[in-house]
Amino acid sequence: GAGVSQSPSNKVTEKGKDVELRCDPISGHTALYWYRQRLGQGLEFLIYFQGNSAPDKSGLPSDRFSAERTGESVSTLTIQRTQQEDSAVYLCASSGTSDAEQFFGPGTRLTVL
């Protein structure tokens, strides 16, 4: 597609439920990133995928968070047993190489009640 797309755009869930967020990167981009943006704060790195290499999961805040990527296409970020502190905008970005410009999607706004 023309840009990075994410779905859903908004998600409201109850504490304790699992949620799955989806990211479609720009076609041909080998690098994919997930970030989290809490209200009033900058973006916080979560996880990075590059081609077929093992992902860098060092930014995931707890073992309730996991992410997968199928080849060089779609990625899903899963949050299990959601907590209120998980409420944030989750942004996905992709780039053609690891140090090039990152193109961001519109984000998924997650609200945990």
Added chain:
Amino acid sequence: AQSVSQHNHHVILSEAASLELGCNYSYGGTVNLFWYVQYPGQHLQLLLKYFSGDPLVKGIKGFEAEFIKSKFSFNLRKPSVQWSDTAEYFCAVINAWGGDYKLSFGAGTTVTVRA
């Protein structure tokens, strides 16, 4: 780890005023530097970037930024703002040595331009 500081949380100014947003980073090695902008209701998009060469870089919409290595700074400037520049501005840094790919972002500066 890299940390990025943006000096102003919220800036309010009138049209035609000049704008300067401060950004400082902590890492002393070779870095790639970015300014991203998020207009209301839109995606984050790149304003400008510095990888190497002339430390004064020009971006879209009349913005420019100057990399001063000795000050670990990458301040964003625009000589005359417009109402349409109302947005949130993020400075971001990536360590340019091989293998690093994590963008470190500042907390952002909200710019409100009054008509």
